[in-house]
Amino acid sequence: MSQMPLSNDISIVLGGEAGQGIQTIEQLLTKILKLNNFYVFATKEYMSRVRGGSNTTSIRVGSHPLQAPIDRIDLLIPLDKQVLPRLQHRITNQTIVTGDMEVLETNLKIFDIPLKKLSKELGSEIYSNTIALGLILALLKTDSQIMEKYLGKYFGAKGDKLVQLNIKAAHLGFKHGRELIENGTVRFPELSISDIQNDIMINGSEAIAMGAIAGGCRCIASYPMSPGTGVITFMAKVEHDFELIVEQAEDEIAAINMAIGAWYAGARAMVTTSGGGFALMSEGLSLAGMLEMPVVIHIAQRPGPATGLPTRTEQGDLELALYAGHGEFPRIILAPESLKDAFYITQKAFNLADKYQVPVIILTDQYFVDTYYNIPSFDLSQIKVESCIIETDENYLRYQFTDDGISPRGIPGKGKGLVGVDSDEHDEAGHITENLGLRVKMVDKRLKKLSLIKESAIAAKIYGPSDSRGFIISWGSTNRIVREAVKHLGKKDLTHIALQQVYPLPENLRHLLSSAKHTIVVENNATSQLGKLILRETGFQIDHKILKYNGLPFTVEELMHAISETIS
Structure with a gap:
């Protein structure tokens, strides 16, 4: 796919095998870049294995808030030879590729950095990723002292020797990056800095967990299942700070029953899982329906059926959440679009469950829970635990x-x-x-x-004129990607309808659709599950569908292309 000019930001991609520390570099880079007052957005794609394979992390760095993935790669650093073939469709003449020619075995133009040789001189090849970290930070003209200070903090618990070796590795990469700038080999646009020192850098799992705690959650019971496990992992880290009961149950059936029992006793509780785990909870869901017992369930969606693609993303479980459980009983299904909304909506979910005595399901997905970016600190003055x-x-x-x-x-x-x-x-x-x-x-x-x-119900938000000729409808994690794509298309007669509650559908959606001339629904699934729900609930047939179900989220450029083709 050809690259399209988007905005004043730089897109960086790192790739390597599982075990090469790609996730560590993502965590370090996002934090250090934020400390340098840059806006950061990071998301990852990884294979379901502990070692080997080919994983990538994509990081957008800019002078303004960034909350959507793009195809364009400005700087690519592959740490193993599998990366380049996998990303070939995203590499253009404008992409700067820098790495170790000895390792990569490619005919592409590569700016050679002898990562293997340099890391061996430090005592181990594991330092290749820290050298790459320093290289990137130099190319972005960041402060090396901030880098050094944060590395000392990050590796401090592992001993002074490891701290000093990582700092030395980072400075080696920083030196090579400065040389690439000084000899004119690499030039990136200057990014202005912003006053974001008080911003927090979190991912989707942490936003959901923080929202649960703010909502008065005192108990989480779950059986680990990617990609939902990050919520219970975070809550386990802070269980003593907030007097939480964090229980790794023997299976998902036990987990849902523990949560229901906690609510019966007066403690707000939740479970976190993925589609396969939620399937096992369906009898417990019906139990909550019959008992009229509140319960909050977080489902981080991944592609099915069965194990499917356990480390990839999809919006394929809306109908599962909607129809799970035997018998007829009400439920609420929420789908936050941003980390900020994930916090406030999860907090609200506990109040809704308590008030209406029904299951409240929060639908996210792998893309959402594994995405990092910086946001302003939460306004806790808005938070109120409404016990009924x-x-x-x-x-x-x-x-x-x-x-x-x-x-x-x-x-x-x-x-x-x-x-x-x-x-x-x-x-x-x-x-x-x-x-x-x-x-x-x-x-x-x-x-x-x-x-x-x-x-x-959380009202549908509209972005653009309410009397426009075309409406694009999306839900949950795709909302921000659609919004950026529509913004860059610059079509004045195109309006985005963004849903963060998918059941019951918000009342204003029916009114908005009644005036629509042309409609498009955008979903990360194969059968347009939201489109079918809208037809069932409102009788309104969506004209066009843009669907993606290969395990990856949409990118801004591909949506721009798909929307342009559809409306033409």
Whole structure:
């Protein structure tokens, strides 16, 4: 795909085998570049293996906020010979490739940096990645003292010898980078710096975890499953700071039941998983539906069916989240588009679960949870934990009929009432019943909550004129990519509708679609699951679909191309 000029930023890609430290360099680079007051956006593509394969990390560095991946590569540093063939379609005459000719075995024009030789002189080839780090930082004209200070902090726990060797390796790379600049070999546009010292650098997993903690979560129970594991990993690191219970369950069935039990006892809880793990939780999801028990579930989507591509991305589990579980009961499905929104929406998810006594599902994906960028610190003054637990009396009925279908929720030990719950159909007190008339009343009671939930749905946001000729609809992690693509296309009659709640659909979506002349839906799946949901809920048929399901997220350039072709 040909490159398109986008904006004042530099696109850097590092590639190498699993085990060569690509992830470490990503973490170091993003932090050091942010300390140099650059905006940073980083995302990765990696294979499902501990050693070998070919992994890449892509980092955009700029003078303004960056929140979407691009095809263009300005600087490519391959650490092994598999990288260049894999990225051939993204390399152009403008791409600067620098690396070790001895290792790469290619006919491409390479600016040779003897990484293997230099790292061996330091005692081990593992220092190749730190040399590459210094090279990149020099080419971006960063402050070497900031680099040295941060390396000392990062490697400090591993001993002074390792710290000094990594600093020496980085300075070696920095020296070679300065030489490439001074002899005119490499020239990048000057990037202005911004006052972002108070920004935080996080990824999607951390944003979800922080939002859960801010939402009053006190317990997370999960079985590890990529790419959802990062949430429980982060919460395990801070469990003592926030008095959390972090439990690695024996399987996903145990995890969902632990979370439901925690809510029954009065503690806000969640699980984090991926599609395959959530499939095992479907009976527990129905249990929450029958018990009218709150629970928050985070699904980090990856391509299926079965194991599929366990380390790649897809928006393929919307219908799984929508239809999972036997029987009919309400639920809420949220899909944050940015790290900032992930924090606030996850926090809100706990309040929604508590208020409506329903499962709330947060849909992200591998691309989203593994993406890093800097954002302003969260405004905690907006945060409020809205507990709906009551103190019970002797006449308390857990499933009391009410006008809105929401029964007062008590917990054992708070008040004098007995809090009876049952997975069988039950009466108002929670006792098993086979009264068929009562059965109908209880089903209607549970479903009645859906109309209230719709009233509090997160509204669809529009970017562009509401009376434009063309509407592009997307959800979750694709929103920011679509938005940048539409911005660069510069078409005044094109409006983007961005959804962060996909069920129930926001009420304003129906109104927006009623005035649409031409519609396009953009989704990271094969069957347009959102498009089908919109048709089911509103009767509106989307005109065109732009779909991608090869395990990678959209890039800005390919969306620009696809949208242009579609509207032409």
